[in-house]
Amino acid sequence: xxxxxxxxxxxxxxxxxxxxxxxxxxxDNWLGGRLAELLxxxxxASGPTVANGWQIGTYVLAQNTSPQGVTGxxxxxxxxxxVVSPFEQLYGRKNLIRCLVMSLFGGSxxxxxxxxxxxxxxxxxxxxxxxxxxxxxxxxxRTLRQRANFFGVWEMxxxxxxxxxxxxxLIQFLASGNWLHLIADLxxxxxxxxxxxxxxxxxxxxxxxxRKGSGPRKNPHGLxxxxxxxxxxxxxxxx
Numbered sequence: 001x002x003x004x005x006x007x008x009x010x011x012x013x014x015x016x017x018x019x020x021x022x023x024x025x026x027x028d029n030w031l032g033g034r035l036a037e038l039l040x041x042x043x044x045a046s047g048p049t050v051a052n053g054w055q056i057g058t059y060v061l062a063q064n065t066s067p068q069g070v071t072g073x074x075x076x077x078x079x080x081x082x083v084v085s086p087f088e089q090l091y092g093r094k095n096l097i098r099c100l101v102m103s104l105f106g107g108s109x110x111x112x113x114x115x116x117x118x119x120x121x122x123x124x125x126x127x128x129x130x131x132x133x134x135x136x137x138x139x140x141x142r143t144l145r146q147r148a149n150f151f152g153v154w155e156m157x158x159x160x161x162x163x164x165x166x167x168x169x170l171i172q173f174l175a176s177g178n179w180l181h182l183i184a185d186l187x188x189x190x191x192x193x194x195x196x197x198x199x200x201x202x203x204x205x206x207x208x209x210x211r212k213g214s215g216p217r218k219n220p221h222g223l224x225x226x227x228x229x230x231x232x233x234x235x236x237x238x239x
Contacts, residue, residue: 004085009093013084013100014077017126020061021073028065036062040124041108043115043180052116056108062124080130087133090140091199096133099195103132106191107184114183121180127172128188131165136192138162143200165189 006014020039027033040062041055063073088096107128115121138161141148149155156164169185 004082004089006081007085007088007093009088009096009100010081010085013126013129014081017061017063017073017077017080021063024063024065036065036124040122041111041115041184042122043112043120045120048112048116052112056112057104059108059123060104060126060129064124076125076127076130080126083130083134083137087137090137095199099133099136099192100129102191102195103129103136103188106132106194107188110187111180111184115180119179121178123178123181123184127168128184131169131185132188132192132195134168134192135162135165135189136195138165139193139196140200143196 024036024039027035038051039055039058041052041059043052063069084096084100087099091099108123111121111123137148138158141161142158147155147157148161166186166189169182169189172185173179173182
């Protein structure tokens, strides 16, 4: 199994997630605070609150502060690295950040709307970011009619990749029984698809976008893969 490098955006985000998690552990378990509650998107039965305004963007920082939550956080962080680092290598930092932002709000806004009007509940954790990028990766492989070599071990078709993403969202729901979290995960995967569709649109000048030098892969949607990092260091775990 070949692990991808820890790319700059992923490294920075994992550091932020870790600092936020330690702060929540200290606040909630040692100081009697409720930092995790303030960060997670929590819509009560009585209706939206002022806190929901910032929670729409901060819910990805909230974590389970129980002893069982430590293992969950570590596994989530590793999976985030394994999925999002290759995405940054393929599409570059700017496109990764755009995809993450779309996944962030693609998860929180539908969950907030459903929670405010139909089904109160809560959402926390950065699984929406992971699933959003994972679905964007799968959808881009579908657009380019390619297969992905997942970590140098498992060659997957785009359909298989998408089924894995949806399966992960379903398994998380079965484990938690949290309808609002399922809605957030599905909303983030939809945002990943939307990101690739927007990225693959022809440029304003008409026709597919082109890049000098290496010669982009042509396809009817004008989508091109932008490799991050050094040109002489291709990601060996991907086709």
